[in-house]
Amino acid sequence: MPNVTLTVDGTQVTVPKGTTVVEAAWKAGAFVPTLCHDPELSKPGACRICVVEVKGARNLVASCVTEAVEGMEVQTSTPAVIEARKTILELMLDNHPEDCLTCHQAGDCKLQDYAYFYNVKPGAFGGESHQYELEDDNLFIVRNMNKCILCGKCLRACEEKQGRAVIDFAYRGFKTKVTTALDQPLADSVCVSCGSCVAVCPTGALTEKAMLGKARKWEIEKIRTTCPFCGVGCNLDLNVKGGKILGATSNPASPTNGRDLCVKGRFGIDYVHSPKRLTKPLIKKNGAFVESSWDEALDLVATKLGEIKNKFGSDAIAALSSARCTNEDNYVMQKFVRAGIGTNNVDHCART
Amino acid sequence: MTNSFADYLNTDLFFVIGSNPTEAHPMAGAKIMSSLMNGTKLIVADPRRIELADKADIFLQLRPGTDIPLLNGLMHIIIKENLHDQKFIEERTEGIEDLKAAVEKFTPARVSEMTGVPENLLYDAARLYATTSKAMLCYTLGITEHICGVDNVMSVANLAMLTGHLGREGTGVNPQRGQNNVQGACDMGALPGDYPGYQKVVNPEVQAKFEKAWGVKLSNQPGLTIPDMMDAAVEGKLKAMYILGEDPVLTDPDANHIKKALQSMDFVVVQELFMSETAKFADVILPGASFTEKDGTFTSSERRVQRVRKAIEPIGDTRPDWWIVCEVAKRMGYPMAYAHPEEIFNELASLTPSYGGITYDRIEHCGLQWPCPTVDHPGTPILHTKAFARGKGLFKAIDHTPPAEMPDEEYPYLLSTGRILYHYNVTTRYSSALDAHRPEEAAMIHPADAVMLGVGTGDTVQVTSRRGSVKTKVAVTDKVQSGMIWMSFHYRETPTNELTVNAFDPISKTGEYKVAAVRIEKTSPM
CATH class of the missing domain: 3.40.50.740 (Rossmann fold)
Structure with a gap:
């Protein structure tokens, strides 16, 4: 593919033809904020926070929807650019709850970050603000439409990544809102609660219900792992605080699924902390299970299996390994059955 | 899978048979759904009108247990209309004459009668699959969980080889595996x-x-x-x-x-x-x-x-x-x-x-x-690009095997089973949100049968087979054919597998979870 060379804040940068100005600017090391832009989604050029000056252009251009061309001269932080960005942020903050102290998204919120960076405070215009009810109707996702900045990433992820288009913009002008068809609650819509909308939301408008109020973003340790709920092999991040898993979030670096997951992977991992987990070895005595030590249980298993092997032969023993356990668990199990017991009676549910 | 999930975005046509990916493999389903928005075509073959069926260009709603007649019927049309990939067959396969002989008797008229799929849809599907260069077959347990599961899989492979849809980007035979590992x-x-x-x-x-x-x-x-x-x-x-x-x-x-x-x-x-x-x-x-x-x-x-x-x-x-x-x-x-x-x-x-x-x-x-035999090997996203494991791909002549147990006067309904979106076999019942969202079985029955049984959505029925009897709530829906009941196996309160048949594929020893005969009676609430 042919390349083009342009200058960004005086720095020359060469990018493949077709690259947007914002991507070229980032490559050149410039800071350009974005809210509606997403590298994996279509580009509406809606929020205008990414405006830059391009030599010869009549107005500031939205860098996320402008193609970088040969010889282009881009300025990313002129007074006009800064003023435009500040005004956009002032307009957004004027209709945004002053809720950063208790907002779940604090610390991982683009609006907060940019307001900080450009030192923009709420109340510049003193205009009207939305007073939507918190949408807490379903089991998985909480929607606070007062915090929505109408970037539209949620509805594009729903349509373009999940192929569903459950939500879209409704109403007009100031009343514009992201809703389901006929503005019904999510729980009454055809939403399948995959949470891809939550994954792309740049503010606190969409949050995972189970994680709300459980941890500040900076307290969470994210451990990447592979989902246990089907054979697709999605990766996800376990969100851990204080030795407890609070929930799961998607990880853009996941090879198969990127930031997308399904309802089970994103919202079902809490089974790990179910109070119904077995936590002690159990031995059945007189028809009832009694807690035991590991030594007692393991010795009993080894003794009983040994007795049966001696009396009836190795082939009188069989084992089921598990399609839910790791490769390492399965390898060890079949090795134990073959080498330790002396039979090939090992199978798992691949066939059942 | 011969190909990769990333490759789902490279195909021009999905042929999804015996698979309900938007529920059982949701991220695979999402890739299919989003591809459709970009113009990728879709053929679905399933006894149930699954979610993808509503999005399909061609929906073949076959009777449960008639996959081989359907696939043989498609191959019959492809051969008769000379739409097979002669070059691929000559270079990469053997046994084509055996296959031709086997599918000869599966005429569209006969296949339509056996499967319940209208003849014109058989022609449409055969032509579309054969003539689309990048066509990808996806199947799951609707193919394997039959007493003829191995034959079903071989029939799928026959169809892919006949049309040369293997060993290339955007093609392949892709069984999405059920369990995570x-x-x-x-x-x-x-x-x-x-x-x-x-x-x-x-x-x-x-x-x-x-x-x-x-x-x-x-x-x-x-x-x-x-x-x-x-x-x-x-x-x-x-x-x-x-x-x-x-x-x-x-x-x-x-x-x-x-x-x-x-x-x-x-x-x-x-x-x-x-x-x-x-x-x-x-x-x-x-x-x-x-x-x-x-x-x-x-x-x-x-x-x-x-x-x-x-x-x-x-x-x-x-x-x-x-x-x-x-x-x-x-x-x-x-x-x-x-x-x-x-x-x-x-x-x-x-x-x-x-x-x-x-x-x-x-x-x-x-x-x-894998295969990734050495530390400098990059791994293998697409299998069989140059040769099959045995060298040449072998066509197998396969005839129809009816299910082990079909409905009769005493057990007049056909039970088929599977998985739902909100549960994964067993552990998800211990997730508070997932279990609260789908806490109980909702067996799918057709509106016409609901009238006959005198039940509506949320009512309770007793479902009985020769092996057991369970209680379940029902959901009345035309996503299932009349005469059929569809249940999941997630709920210990409704242990569906007390009903399923103790009959297995002779080679794979996979159980026939997809077909059993049951009777249904209205009963008191659970």
Whole structure:
């Protein structure tokens, strides 16, 4: 593919033809904020926070929807650019709850970050603000439409990544809102609660219900792992605080699924902390299970299996390994059955 | 899968048969759904009007258990209309004459009668699949869970080979695997006839290799499959069973037979996270650590070996499964000592040629798709690009095998089973949100049958087969054909597998979960 060379804040940068100005600017090391832009989604050029000056252009251009061309001269932080960005942020903050102290998204919120960076405070215009009810109707996702900045990433992820288009913009002008068809609650819509909308939301408008109020973003340790709920092999991040898993979030670096997951992977991992987990070895005595030590249980298993092997032969023993356990668990199990017991009676549910 | 999930975005046509990906493999389903928005075409063959059926260009709503007539019928049309890939057939396959002879009698008229699919749709589907250069076949358990499951799979392979839809980007035969690590468990030799990497226990060279590696004499007799184990237990030949992370009482066909097998044995050990229906039959229960509490790897449908990482300490007094098994082995006089799962992985990779080049370091970020025989091998996203495992792809002549048990006067309804979006076999019942969202079975019945039975959505019925009887709530929907009831197997309160038939494919020993005969009666609420 042919390349083009342009200058960004005086720095020359060469990018493949077709690259947007914002991507070229980032490559050149410039800071350009974005809210509606997403590298994996279509580009509406809606929020205008990414405006830059391009030599010869009549107005500031939205860098996320402008193609970088040969010889282009881009300025990313002129007074006009800064003023435009500040005004956009002032307009957004004027209709945004002053809720950063208790907002779940604090610390991982683009609006907060940019307001900080450009030192923009709420109340510049003193205009009207939305007073939507918190949408807490379903089991998985909480929607606070007062915090929505109408970037539209949620509805594009729903349509373009999940192929569903459950939500879209409704109403007009100031009343514009992201809703389901006929503005019904999510729980009454055809939403399948995959949470891809939550994954792309740049503010606190969409949050995972189970994680709300459980941890500040900076307290969470994210451990990447592979989902246990089907054979697709999605990766996800376990969100851990204080030795407890609070929930799961998607990880853009996941090879198969990127930031997308399904309802089970994103919202079902809490089974790990179910109070119904077995936590002690159990031995059945007189028809009832009694807690035991590991030594007692393991010795009993080894003794009983040994007795049966001696009396009836190795082939009188069989084992089921598990399609839910790791490769390492399965390898060890079949090795134990073959080498330790002396039979090939090992199978798992691949066939059942 | 011969191809990869990333390749789903490169195809021009999906042919989805016996698979409900938007529920059972949701991210695979999402890739299909989003591809459709970009103009990719879709053929769906399924007895139920599944979600993808409503999005399909062609929907073949076949009768349960008629996959072979359908596939043979499509191949009949493709051959008659000369739409097959002659070059691919000549260069890459053998046995085409056998196939031609076998499908000759599957005329569109006859196939339409057998499957219930209108003739014109058979023509449309055959032509579209054969003439689309990048066409991808996807199947799942709707193909395999029949007494003719192996023949069904071979028929799918016949169709792909006949049209040359293999070994290239955007094509292939792609079974999406049901369990998170069913691919890995097979790869690791949790199979009665196979050591890790599908090396056969009957092969003396392989036996010698593992005897040397493991320092012990090994048996060259293939072991028992699960159905054979259960039969042997009932017959008193099998005395003890060690069950790791499986709940056959809830998930294997003919649950009452499974219970009888477990009761017949002298000693049953169950290693589990929860008090499963199977664990209740145990003499000893060993509490395992969940996937969040241990390190390791899973291998996905696309043969991608990926890391599982320990995020928290084992809950309570639980232990990683590998540790528990090693402790039992040690106490039986066969020491197996590993300090960390990575040591186990390195050992298994050294003995499994397809994993030979995989290390934890190499799979840190994106995993690797086997075959990956050497440390400088990049992995294999697409199989069979130049040759098949046996060299030339062999066409198999396959005839129709009707299901083991079909509805009759006494049991007039056809029961088919599967998975729903909000649950994964068993563990999801312990997720508070998922269980609250879908707390009970909602058996799907057709509106016409609902009228006959005098029930509406939310009412309770008794479903009875020759093997058992369960209560369930119903959901009235035209997504199922009239005369059919569809149930999931997730709920211990409605143990659907007490109804399913104890009949298996003779080669794969896979149960016929997709067809059983039942009767349905309205009953008092649950």
